[in-house]
Amino acid sequence: MFKQKTIGFFEVAGFRWMVPVVKLAFWEDPKEQSRQLGNLLGLPLLAIALFLFFWAAGAAQVDTSLGKLPGPSAVLDAGKTLYAEHKEERAKEAAFYERQEKRHAKKLERNPDAELKWRNYTGNATFIDQIFTSLKTVFTGFLLASVIAVPVGIACGLSPGLNTAISPIIQILKPVSPLAWLPIVTMVVSAVYISDDPLFAKSFVNSAITVTLCCMWPTLINTAVGVANIDKDLINVGRVIRLGWITRVRKIAIPAALPMIFTGLRISLGIGWMVLIAAEMLAQNPGLGKFVWDEFQNGSSQSLARIMFAVVTIGFIGFVLDWLMLTLQKLISHEDVKS
Amino acid sequence: MNPYVDLSHLTMEFPTPKGPFCALDKVNLKIQKGEFISLIGHSGCGKSTVLNIIAGLYQATKGAVVLEGKEVNEPGPERAVVFQNHSLFPWLTAYENIEIAVKQVFKGQKSKAEIRDWVMHNLTLAHMEHAAHKYPAELSGGMKQRIGIARALAMEPKVLLMDEPFGALDALTRAHLQDSLMEIQTELNNTVVMITHDVDEAVLLSDRIVMMTNGPAATIGEVLDIDLERPRDRLTLASDAHYNEYRAAVLRFLHQKHSNPAQKKSDSKPKDKSEGSDNALGQAA
Numbered sequence: 001m002f003k004q005k006t007i008g009f010f011e012v013a014g015f016r017w018m019v020p021v022v023k024l025a026f027w028e029d030p031k032e033q034s035r036q037l038g039n040l041l042g043l044p045l046l047a048i049a050l051f052l053f054f055w056a057a058g059a060a061q062v063d064t065s066l067g068k069l070p071g072p073s074a075v076l077d078a079g080k081t082l083y084a085e086h087k088e089e090r091a092k093e094a095a096f097y098e099r100q101e102k103r104h105a106k107k108l109e110r111n112p113d114a115e116l117k118w119r120n121y122t123g124n125a126t127f128i129d130q131i132f133t134s135l136k137t138v139f140t141g142f143l144l145a146s147v148i149a150v151p152v153g154i155a156c157g158l159s160p161g162l163n164t165a166i167s168p169i170i171q172i173l174k175p176v177s178p179l180a181w182l183p184i185v186t187m188v189v190s191a192v193y194i195s196d197d198p199l200f201a202k203s204f205v206n207s208a209i210t211v212t213l214c215c216m217w218p219t220l221i222n223t224a225v226g227v228a229n230i231d232k233d234l235i236n237v238g239r240v241i242r243l244g245w246i247t248r249v250r251k252i253a254i255p256a257a258l259p260m261i262f263t264g265l266r267i268s269l270g271i272g273w274m275v276l277i278a279a280e281m282l283a284q285n286p287g288l289g290k291f292v293w294d295e296f297q298n299g300s301s302q303s304l305a306r307i308m309f310a311v312v313t314i315g316f317i318g319f320v321l322d323w324l325m326l327t328l329q330k331l332i333s334h335e336d337v338k339s
Numbered sequence: 340m341n342p343y344v345d346l347s348h349l350t351m352e353f354p355t356p357k358g359p360f361c362a363l364d365k366v367n368l369k370i371q372k373g374e375f376i377s378l379i380g381h382s383g384c385g386k387s388t389v390l391n392i393i394a395g396l397y398q399a400t401k402g403a404v405v406l407e408g409k410e411v412n413e414p415g416p417e418r419a420v421v422f423q424n425h426s427l428f429p430w431l432t433a434y435e436n437i438e439i440a441v442k443q444v445f446k447g448q449k450s451k452a453e454i455r456d457w458v459m460h461n462l463t464l465a466h467m468e469h470a471a472h473k474y475p476a477e478l479s480g481g482m483k484q485r486i487g488i489a490r491a492l493a494m495e496p497k498v499l500l501m502d503e504p505f506g507a508l509d510a511l512t513r514a515h516l517q518d519s520l521m522e523i524q525t526e527l528n529n530t531v532v533m534i535t536h537d538v539d540e541a542v543l544l545s546d547r548i549v550m551m552t553n554g555p556a557a558t559i560g561e562v563l564d565i566d567l568e569r570p571r572d573r574l575t576l577a578s579d580a581h582y583n584e585y586r587a588a589v590l591r592f593l594h595q596k597h598s599n600p601a602q603k604k605s606d607s608k609p610k611d612k613s614e615g616s617d618n619a620l621g622q623a624a
Binding site for chain 1 (some may be wrong): 394396413414418419422424426428429430439440444494506518
């Protein structure tokens with residue numbers, strides 16, 4: 001049924017306020033649905049409006065060395081400017097390549113054997129570029145962390161001995177701040193990652209590894225707990241039908257622990273995103289963190305508004321990442337969603 | 340005639356911090372092919388331990404289980420188990436839950452088409468062919484247990500082991516499943532060992548009821564032959580004098596001769612020990 005499917009889709013996707021909208025569209029119990037819509041959508045909107053009001057009112061009272069603290073409208077304007085700058089930079093880039101293209105064409109006309117020098121455009125990284133750099137870095141670090149944490153977690157869950165053995169190491173490494181890791185990571189990467197034509201920039205490797213070190217623990221711990229607490233009867237079914245050891249891990253342990261693994265991955269990605277901004281700021285690695293730091297150092301009258309826009313963007317991206325993982329988690333879990 | 344299944348001198352001790360705890364003491368039982376045996380007794384009397392030893396999930400401290408002349412020392416599909424809480428894989432459909440067992444047990448013996456037919460045949464046997472593509476979370480408790488039984492039957496076990504298969508179900512659903520099980524028994528004539536708490540269920544389904552004494556060191560107290568004609572019908576039997584005699588005999592054993600240890604308040608020592616047995620089982624499981 002179309003209606004049921006649409007409602008199911010919005011429930012899995014976490015847009016619960018869309019459910020009354022769909023029901024209203026089918027004119028099903030409009031009174032009750034309007035009330036629900038008022039609750040699910042109206043209350044958050046009211047809270048946001050109040051928040052913006054207090055922000056605007058409060059910000060006007062604060063005088064900084066860079067002028068008044070920007071209110072919501074100033075921040076929105078800063079956002080528009082950032083987007084305009086991005087457009088402008090792209091136009092410059094296109095123009096640069098066009099000129100290069102023409103220059104080379106002329107050269108070849110004169111002498112078909114001429115040696116051509118292709119140069120890359122070296123303009124400033126815009127705000128949008130920084131967003132994509134940050135996303136690329138966080139996913140690289142997160143992926144690396146998952147590749148390590150999931151297998152180690154499964155091994156720990158299967159073997160109580162191994163779990164006891166490495167648990168203290170995990171407990172000690174887990175609470176270390178990314179700012180403490182960063183100098184070590186930087187030195188180690190400089191020493192180990194030597195190449196004339198590096199595939200990745202060192203700064204990128206530094207931030208990604210810092211993210212890995214900080215965000216692998218929740219996945220590792222959750223995976224271990226998930227695997228260790230599988231219903232013993234399910235394992236016994238595997239023994240009765242004589243599944244081999246590897247098949248038992250693959251077909252029973254991993255699927256049974258998958259909801260827990262995803263809970264861990266979700267927490268990990270959240271931590272990774274928080275850690276990344278801090279790491280970029282401190283290490284001057286490209287990304288949103290560097291953007292914030294540069295603006296702070298820049299200290300123009302626009303800087304505060306631009307930083308605030310970056311803060312809102314960072315929060316929003318974090319929210320989207322969490323929503324992505326939550327939706328994935330709901331899709332793979334049979335126990336709660338499909339009932 | 341040699342028995343089909345022979346339990347001889349089964350003794351089970353679980354290690355505890357206070358020293359070994361003796362859960363079972365010299366259990367002897369011979370089961371013929373095609374016999375339906377019920378094990379009945381109070382909680383903590385070691386019924387599940389007996390079943391788990393036959394399944395090969397536990398190793399007896401002393402004594403042995405011999406099936407068709409071969410000693411049992413590991414789990415296997417010829418001794419399929421129906422667990423109390425259905426134990427279906429929640430991430431697989433009903434069909435896939437049976438298929439995973441069939442594929443493993445008949446590896447290299449059945450073609451793809453044969454596997455499909457065999458899975459569907461067993462689903463039909465349990466009256467669950469309509470739910471083949473549903474996930475366990477979409478099914479009721481009774482339906483899940485039907486799939487659990489279908490999965491065990493699909494392994495073509497020599498002995499079907501059932502650990503309180505209907506214990507978690509409401510009375511009406513339980514009656515439906517008992518009827519289905521009797522229907523399946525008429526068709527397949529399996530050898531079955533079933534654990535139960537339910538006196539009516541035991542008398543209705545069994546050829547013999549094995550009554551166990553209370554732990555620690557539980558053993559077989561009495562064995563009652565149920566000489567009622569098959570097919571049995573619960574309504575006719577309700578007013579049948581023989582049926583009621585058998586029922587009364589089991590009740591007498593459970594509530595007069597070996598009353599529930601948890602209810603004896605004056606004598607605290609056996610109570611403590613029986614709780615210890617629960618712990619020991621919990622650790623070993």
